[in-house]
Amino acid sequence: MQPTSALHGGTFLRDPVTLRWFGTAMIVTLGLASAGYLLGDGLLRAKEAERSVTVRGLAEHDVTADLATWTISYSATSTDLASAQAKVRRDTQAIEQFFDGLGFPDDALQPTGANVSSYTQNGTTQYTVRQRLALRSGDIARAQKAVAQQFDLVSRGVFLEEGSAMAYSFTRLNDIKPEMVAEATRDARAAAEQFAKDSGAGVGAIMNATQGYFTIEARDGDSGGWGVSDSPYKKVRVVTTVNFALE
Template sequence: MTTDSRLIPAAVIGGLLAVGLIGAGALIGQGVVNARAGDRSVTVRGLAEKDVKADLAVLPIRFTASGEVLSEVQARIDGDLVIVRQFLKAQGYPDASVDLGPLGVADTRSREYASQTGGPRFILNQTVVVRTNDVDRVQTTTRNLNDLVRQGVVLQDFQGPSYIFTRLNDVRPAMIAEATAAARTGAVQFAKDSGAPLGPIKSAGQGSFEILPRDGSG
């Protein structure tokens, strides 16, 4: 696994690349210390951590248009959709990586918004979702989103891409072994400090795995 990267996930246009911190806690009976009664034991935990690079990125691009005439607002959204698709194609994404989300429509003069005054009547928003294993390309794309703004596309609620690590099973065995060794080291030290002999394992559990953004963002 490479530690080259950047982070899971990036929530700013500046884009932080996909790197996660995996923590595996193993709950093991490696630290069983027999006391005088023979049945007494203590339980120790082992911890393993590993930096991994994400292998999947999901980039939602949401844009909006508003106005008084619904058909005109719809036409602008359709035009912006063409611009967004062309932008993503120029960024190197195949059509299969780009999905079209639902179209949102709000009428500010409907009963739900009756208390609101002023502003345009119709507000439409459309979402396009990029899903790809090319996480490096996604970071480049987030830096280039200003190109859409320059072409008149109004981006809405942009929170950046999500970076995901899907190959946990590839690193699981080695991390469990590392956590087990750490637990045994703790058990040995405990037995040494207490003056009790270290007995065999009485029970063991894999514990849990947690994938976190390395620098705590998102």
């Protein structure tokens, strides 16, 4: 008869089958224990990774435009084409004299186009000659003065068409971008620190960040439109989204 396993006098008698079963059971038990530890450690690390806060930072700078552009459009209409052309030439001379009197260099004002159109009504043909000039200058103060005195052209017989208004642009955005991004990031960290303070934590390193678009708008609202110049005073704005780790 084969020996059997039994508890006898505190002694555990083992046969080969029992030993294999026991060994398998121990391996499974140890495996489950190890898996439980790794799972728990992984959850702990995942929880720590989730300890972060995402905030937005804002930076705004008031700037003054460094480029003024003015597209000046004017026209003359007559039943005689030569008369309409002559009137446009006189208007062109008057406009050139106007800007010369304000101290603009000759090359600040350039022709950008001209066209002639006609229509016939009741057997009479009307000719319209249209001319466009463009002023481009970095002298913002002088450009503002020109806008303030633009109705002097009316006294010279020049009638500007709708849309002939000054526009101001800020072209040095790249010069202030780094400073503004840094400022927006500091603003975001300040917001993160307030969140962290409320939760009893500290703010760590930046985990990731996204820079928003830069916008340039009139500082005091949109003042553009016919007869009124755009404002040379601008507000540059950028918003960044930053994810900070919490400690």
